[in-house]
Amino acid sequence: MTRAASDIELAIFTRLSEADADWQQLKDAGLGNPYQSLDWLRAWTETLGRxxxxxxxxVAGRRQDQTQLILPLGLEHTAGIKTLTFLGHQHGNQNTGIWDRAFYDSVDASGMHSLLRKVCAKVGADLLKLENVPMTWHGRTHPLVFDGAAPSPSPIFTRRLGDDFDALFRDTHSKSSRKNLLRKERHLQAAGDFRIEKAAERQEIERCLAIFLEQRELRARESGVPNAFATPAARSFLARQLGLDDAMPASLDLWYLETGGAIRATYLCAEQDDTIYAYSNSIAHDDMLPxxxxxxxxxxxxxxxxxxxQLQVLDLGLGEERYKTSWAEPVPLADSLLAVTAKGALKQKIVATALKAKTMIRNSDILWPAVKRLRKWKAGFSKTDDQKSN
Known part of the structure; x- marks a missing residue:
């Protein structure tokens, strides 16, 4: 174990409230992301996690009573095998942990490998699975990217912003692309009562959230893409993130575009430190879609x-979409696996094979379009079948 990690004392908690003091130590001066903030994970744990x-x-790592890192993890039970993974990874865009800056700069992957092996032994985990960790983060290779880590199926997309939007627009879009997008904007404005706002009042947030959920559900039915927010637990999770639970502050903002008397698009975003994170969006499939x-x-x-x-960095999140590639650059993510028991070694082989296949499909110019066509076909078939039954 490296010197940077050798004198770290581990504290392990099973309730978020028990780690509150450690979180507060790193809240303002540490490195992290909104998907692993205390408020975000409290909302997730009490809804989707349940x-x-x-x-x-x-997991809190301390040195002389000073918190050096927090790793919010979760133990998942499947077929008698316990897998330790990032808490809330199913509904976040990336996983980094929360770090003291000096400790992050000094610790390496071998040191974190040793620390996490100890954690697995203490909690009885068979397998450690760290998914969607940025390969490069804050100027260095992330110490949670272990030797032998595999590329994640999709990258995230980020870019430095600067204060000159017009220059950024020119740098990222061709003249014809800019002209086309501005023409579309004028068409939207011509429909009347055009506005782009960040929902502020409770009634406005509730209205926009209802439309976001409705548009996401329609997209799922039309395209066959799974809707991550289809369940009551997921809807409750979003309501809490938007501050609709009076006991919790908002972690997300809800932006919307309204024209012609209807909301035509929404985007959930978070802001932390100098970065704006675009989390999830929705679009109306109506006459304004073109x-x-x-x-x-x-x-x-x-x-x-x-x-x-205050904002210097744009993070458009996970998944390769055309609009993301036009505005930002890909940042590769990595998946690391660590088997601790014989059962864990068996599952590691299965998980590694599945991740490799998923990555191959997502990065294939032939297979991924075929998957999307199949999803759309299945969605259309199901829709036709439902219409017949009615």
């Missing part, structure tokens, strides 16, 4: 971020 029966395992309201919305969100002195 539904999925995930047991929280909060005018790309989603693209016009994200353009305006980016423009306002450029005008905000």
């Amino acid at each position: 539904q999925l029966k995930v047991e929280p395992i909060l 005018n790309s309201p989603g693209l016009v919305l994200i353009k305006e969100i980016i423009a306002r971020a450029c005008a905000d002195d």
Whole structure:
């Protein structure tokens, strides 16, 4: 174990409240992301985590009573095998942990490998699975990317913003692309009562959230893409993240584009430190769809971020979409596996094979379009079948 990790004392908690003091130490001066903040994970644990029966395992690493890192993990039970993974990974875009800056700069992967092996032994985990960790983060290779780590199926997309949106727009889009998008924006404006806003009042947030969920559900039915927010637990999770639970502060903002008397696109975003994180969006499949309201919305969100002195970085999140590749650069993610028991070694082989196949499909110019066509065909078939039964 490296010197940076050799004198770290581990504290392991099973309730988020028990790790609150450690979280507070790193809240302002540490490195992290909104998907692993205390409020985000409290909302997830009390809704989706409860539904999925995930047991929280909060790991705090301390040196001389000073918190050096927090790893919010969860123990998942499947077929008698216990897998330790990031808490809430199913509904986040990336996993980094929360770090003291100096400790992050000094610790290496071998040191973290040794620490996490100890954690697995203490909690009885068979397998450690660390998914969607940025290969490079804050200027160095992330110490949770172990030797032998495999590329994640999809990258995230990020970019430095600067304060000149027009220059950014020119740098990222061709003249014809800019002209086309601005033409579509004018068409949306011509429908009347055009506006792009961040929902602020409770009634406005509730209305926009209902439309977001409705649009996501329609997209799932039309395209066959699974809807991550289909369950009551998921809807409750989003309501809490938007501050609709008075006991919790909001972790997300809900942006929307409205024109012609209807909301045509929404985008859930978070802001932390100097970064704006685009989390999840929705688009109305109606007569305004040819005018790309989603693209016009994200353009305006980016423009306002450029005008905000506090925001310097854009993070468009996980998944390769055309609009993301036009605005930002890919940051590869990695998946690390560590088997601790014989059962864990068996599952490691299965998981590694599945991740490799998923990555191959997602990065294939032939297989991934075929998967999307199959999803759409199945969605259309199910829709036709439902119509016949009615």
